[in-house]
Amino acid sequence: MSNHQNPRDDSRPSVELSEMTLQSQDTDIATAIPTREQTDRIRAHSTEAKSQGRLVRERFFRHKGALAGIALLVLIFLLAFTSIGFAGIPGWWNKDYDVLAARFNEGKPTLTLWPFSLGEHPFGQDVLGRDYFALTMRGIQTSLIIAFIVGIVAMVIGTTVGAVAGYFRGWTEAFLMRITDVVITIPTVVIAAAVAGIVAKYGIIPFAIFLGLVTWTGLARLVRGEFLSLREKEFVESAKSVGASSARIIFRHILPNTVGVIIVSTTLAISGAILLETALSYLGLGVTAPDTSLGKAINDNRSALTVRPWLFLWPGVFIIGIALAVNFIGDGLRDAFDPKQTRVKQ
Numbered sequence: 058m059s060n061h062q063n064p065r066d067d068s069r070p071s072v073e074l075s076e077m078t079l080q081s082q083d084t085d086i087a088t089a090i091p092t093r094e095q096t097d098r099i100r101a102h103s104t105e106a107k108s109q110g111r112l113v114r115e116r117f118f119r120h121k122g123a124l125a126g127i128a129l130l131v132l133i134f135l136l137a138f139t140s141i142g143f144a145g146i147p148g149w150w151n152k153d154y155d156v157l158a159a160r161f162n163e164g165k166p167t168l169t170l171w172p173f174s175l176g177e178h179p180f181g182q183d184v185l186g187r188d189y190f191a192l193t194m195r196g197i198q199t200s201l202i203i204a205f206i207v208g209i210v211a212m213v214i215g216t217t218v219g220a221v222a223g224y225f226r227g228w229t230e231a232f233l234m235r236i237t238d239v240v241i242t243i244p245t246v247v248i249a250a251a252v253a254g255i256v257a258k259y260g261i262i263p264f265a266i267f268l269g270l271v272t273w274t275g276l277a278r279l280v281r282g283e284f285l286s287l288r289e290k291e292f293v294e295s296a297k298s299v300g301a302s303s304a305r306i307i308f309r310h311i312l313p314n315t316v317g318v319i320i321v322s323t324t325l326a327i328s329g330a331i332l333l334e335t336a337l338s339y340l341g342l343g344v345t346a347p348d349t350s351l352g353k354a355i356n357d358n359r360s361a362l363t364v365r366p367w368l369f370l371w372p373g374v375f376i377i378g379i380a381l382a383v384n385f386i387g388d389g390l391r392d393a394f395d396p397k398q399t400r401v402k403q
Contacts, residue, residue, distance in 0.1 A: 117393035129381070220281075
């Protein structure tokens, strides 16, 4: 009896050992070759571990259009501010934009691409004999300064109005939004045309500030919408429960979550300001002499369109280049701050 039971008992350890060996092999294989589900889980965990700032940077620097826009804008900026100088700092170009001179080569551009040479007047001369390269560079400086001031003013006013209206609601929201609606109903060009001609006489800074005072409405509406949504979130209720003030909740908790909307809208406002300033200057309601801008350069030489087309070509090229560059940057920022893009492509 016992002799028959012993073989049966001896076989159990070997069977259990075989099963353990097979399980170990299966575990090794599973560990060595992760499944698709495991790979997706690993990638998801690695994405979650990254900070929001890092995710935004990675998405932005993968946007080829945004990188091209930055490169183009930096190139134009450096060309304009290093060539003729700025604020008393001399540049590498030896001619001033307001100096009259005799016609050289009948005022035609002397720029040649092969072999590359700037010549005496690379962009030619205007009808008064001024160097058009220096004049165009000064126009770029003026247009860029105006555009960035407009963007900053519009950002400050739009963010403030939208944040206060969206957070406090009630009569505060009704009052601020009615003011916003009034400004929106009147076309920006009409408001600017009525006042800009007077303001522009005092210089480009007051002119730019005025344009910022009439271009903030779109940003205010966007920020208000973001605040209306975020003020109902749990983290805001938690901050209120511990006695946080309204100012702290706005600036420390809600406003940082609207940075994406603010940055993108400001970028697009800068692009719009370039075109608005150009339109007003072309109508004679913008920058006044002795200063100049890209729009004014076109307006001053519109009578020479058929005989000297290059006087329209160069300012037009830079207007389009700046507007496209800023728009591409805005598109890249919008995609980078998009909260739906939580996965990072490997």
